[in-house]
Amino acid sequence: MALLVVDNLTRTYGSGSGQVVALGGVSFSVSPGDFLAIMGPSGSGKSTMMNQLGLLDRPTSGRYWVDEVEVSKLSDDELAELRNRKLGFVFQGFHLLPRTTAVENVELPLLYRGLPRKERRERCKEVLASVGLGHRFDHYPAQMSGGEQQRVAIARALVTEPSILLADEPTGNLDTRTTLEVMRILQELNDSGLTLLMVTHEPEISLYTKRLISFRDGKLLRDEPVHERRRASDDIAELPA
Amino acid sequence: MNLADTLLLAWRSLSRNGMRTLLTMLGLIIGVAAVVVMLALGNGAKSRVQSSIASLGTNTITVSAGSTNSGGVRSGAFGSQTLTPSDAQALAEEARYLSAVSAYTQNNTQAVVGNNNWSTNVNGVDIDFSKIRNWKVTRGRFITEQEVKTSAKVAVLGQTVVENLFPDGQALGQTIRLGQVPVRVVGVLESKGDSQFGGDQDDIIIIPYTTAMKRVFRLTGLRTIMASAVDDNSVDAAVEEINTILTRRHKISQGEEADFSVRTQAEFAERAAETASVFTALLAGIASVSLVVGGVGVMNIMLVSVTERIKEIGIRRAVGARRSDIRLQFLVESMLLSVLGGAIGVGLAAAIATLATRVSGLPMALQSWSIILAFGFSAGIGIFFGLYPAVKASQLDPIQALRSD
Numbered sequence: 001m002a003l004l005v006v007d008n009l010t011r012t013y014g015s016g017s018g019q020v021v022a023l024g025g026v027s028f029s030v031s032p033g034d035f036l037a038i039m040g041p042s043g044s045g046k047s048t049m050m051n052q053l054g055l056l057d058r059p060t061s062g063r064y065w066v067d068e069v070e071v072s073k074l075s076d077d078e079l080a081e082l083r084n085r086k087l088g089f090v091f092q093g094f095h096l097l098p099r100t101t102a103v104e105n106v107e108l109p110l111l112y113r114g115l116p117r118k119e120r121r122e123r124c125k126e127v128l129a130s131v132g133l134g135h136r137f138d139h140y141p142a143q144m145s146g147g148e149q150q151r152v153a154i155a156r157a158l159v160t161e162p163s164i165l166l167a168d169e170p171t172g173n174l175d176t177r178t179t180l181e182v183m184r185i186l187q188e189l190n191d192s193g194l195t196l197l198m199v200t201h202e203p204e205i206s207l208y209t210k211r212l213i214s215f216r217d218g219k220l221l222r223d224e225p226v227h228e229r230r231r232a233s234d235d236i237a238e239l240p241a
Numbered sequence: 242m243n244l245a246d247t248l249l250l251a252w253r254s255l256s257r258n259g260m261r262t263l264l265t266m267l268g269l270i271i272g273v274a275a276v277v278v279m280l281a282l283g284n285g286a287k288s289r290v291q292s293s294i295a296s297l298g299t300n301t302i303t304v305s306a307g308s309t310n311s312g313g314v315r316s317g318a319f320g321s322q323t324l325t326p327s328d329a330q331a332l333a334e335e336a337r338y339l340s341a342v343s344a345y346t347q348n349n350t351q352a353v354v355g356n357n358n359w360s361t362n363v364n365g366v367d368i369d370f371s372k373i374r375n376w377k378v379t380r381g382r383f384i385t386e387q388e389v390k391t392s393a394k395v396a397v398l399g400q401t402v403v404e405n406l407f408p409d410g411q412a413l414g415q416t417i418r419l420g421q422v423p424v425r426v427v428g429v430l431e432s433k434g435d436s437q438f439g440g441d442q443d444d445i446i447i448i449p450y451t452t453a454m455k456r457v458f459r460l461t462g463l464r465t466i467m468a469s470a471v472d473d474n475s476v477d478a479a480v481e482e483i484n485t486i487l488t489r490r491h492k493i494s495q496g497e498e499a500d501f502s503v504r505t506q507a508e509f510a511e512r513a514a515e516t517a518s519v520f521t522a523l524l525a526g527i528a529s530v531s532l533v534v535g536g537v538g539v540m541n542i543m544l545v546s547v548t549e550r551i552k553e554i555g556i557r558r559a560v561g562a563r564r565s566d567i568r569l570q571f572l573v574e575s576m577l578l579s580v581l582g583g584a585i586g587v588g589l590a591a592a593i594a595t596l597a598t599r600v601s602g603l604p605m606a607l608q609s610w611s612i613i614l615a616f617g618f619s620a621g622i623g624i625f626f627g628l629y630p631a632v633k634a635s636q637l638d639p640i641q642a643l644r645s646d
Contacts (some may be wrong), residue, residue: 051640054559056640057558076562076564077565080566083559084560085561093557095643099257108556108560109523109561111246112557112560112563112566113561147493160561
């Protein structure tokens with residue numbers, strides 16, 4: 001059974017003659033362990049799709065299942081709970097809380113789960129160490145590089161042990177080496193079984209994923225497997241020192 | 242999110258903007274301190290009024306001539322002189338619960354000695370008056386029974402009168418003129434200071450009531466009889482007795498309006514306390530306006546805080562915060578702000594009250610209920626004025642919030 005199923009999903013803004021169709025009937029499904037790249041020019045509907053997939057917005061029509069739960073019937077609070085339990089978010093701008101340490105940023109989703117403080121802290125430190133930030137627990141975002149900040153954001157997304165990781169242009173603000181490092185982490189996560197969906201506008205980044213779907217004018221244009229798949233760890237090794 | 246985490250979060254966010262938090266709290270600090278201090282001042286004044294009235298003797302009873310009704314024309318309560326010296330006599334002889342009775346009449350009169358003159362309060366009294374009012378004589382003596390009987394031209398002076406008429410202080414044995422009537426000074430009263438109403442209690446001349454009625458004021462009846470009950474517990478019985486005796490003497494039939502009224506010092510004290518309470522409520526009311534202004538300051542800063550933290554709200558919503566979590570976060574923050582402000586305000590009020598009492602001798606009675614009231618009020622303000630910003634924060638669209646910079 002598919003982890004995510006999107007069935008004829010539409011999203012329109014406004015009404016009457018001023019109506020804008022952001023998504024015009026999109027259907028696809030994602031199996032566990034998949035790694036999707038979502039591509040398309042700006043205005044193609046890929047960001048709208050991401051908001052729908054991330055349960056941050058509701059569709060105008062159509063249906064959407066997350067782990068066999070039909071979400072269009074859920075209340076606001078139930079959606080929040082589902083976001084917390086099933087989804088992890090990584091954003092282009094990192095979206096870390098300023099003047100808040102790495103550990104506390106990672107802890108954020110766990111606060112809304114009511115775990116005891118000690119357990120929270122332990123899990124946060126484990127996850128931070130797993131993304132290579134074992135030495136940065138008490139650093140503030142402003143004291144860290146872009147790559148480190150994005151790794152904190154990834155740790156925050158992973159700490160809840162989600163079923164799906166949603167990444168919105170995760171490498172958009174990073175240089176080549178850091179981009180590859182972030183992709184290496186994402187590939188490793190995928191290898192260990194995590195399902196990933198990543199919006200990107202860089203074709204070369206999509207080569208690190210398993211499947212590419214592209215949007216144009218609110219419609220699904222293509223849905224194809226990635227043939228010449230690359231390993232970020234290999235590319236890092238080839239970078240000039 | 243549990244309460245400890247929410248509180249910690251609120252505390253962090255407040256301490257992160259230390260200066261702003263302090264300035265916002267200042268509004269509430271001033272408001273709470275003002276309310277508590279005003280209540281303390283009002284209550285202090287009230288208890289001082291009560292104690293100074295009590296010091297006059299709580300067993301004092303005043304019988305006043307009431308309104309007369311002659312042919313349908315009613316005079317005011319003090320326009321009549323329906324009491325007579327023989328009424329006073331009768332009360333003194335018949336009433337078992339009265340320890341002292343004195344006819345009493347008073348008026349303002351010009352007192353003259355040589356080149357000095359002084360307008361003062363001349364009291365015509367009986368010998369028991371010194372007992373009723375606790376007057377003590379420092380030099381010479383009080384008036385005697387014989388002098389009352391013979392309407393003798395003698396007087397006892399208060400300190401203020403002595404100072405104004407006899408700059409050298411030698412009053413005893415001298416003669417002063419009250420209007421046209423020359424009287425000899427036989428005694429000087431001990432100083433009593435100002436009364437609770439600010440009047441100078443030493444600005445007084447005491448003469449026998451007979452002298453006052455016949456020679457100085459030329460009156461046929463009395464307006465007032467002063468009396469003392471034997472003790473505090475028999476005041477009510479004494480009032481009852483006075484009513485019975487005077488009703489009989491004045492031949493007032495059942496159902497007819499009495500031509501006199503009896504008031505006790507206790508009633509008087511009660512009325513004064515009521516006045517002080519109104520005064521206290523007024524002060525506290527004015528002070529609470531500043532508390533409300535402080536509350537508006539809290540709302541203002543919370544709105545700023547919500548706007549500044551739109552992105553944070555978006556992130557929290559994305560990682561699983563419910564609307565109610567966001568609402569609670571901001572509400573707890575504004576409440577913490579208000580409660581801290583309230584606590585500091587109460588502390589400030591306590592410091593002001595202590596200092597004011599020590600420096601100026603103003604009576605301040607800091608009361609626990611007023612502290613609880615002001616504290617509760619400021620916490621209430623935190624909720625009331627924090628609710629709108631908190632609801633606003635919770636209703637933000639997470640997508641818009643995440644997109645903002």
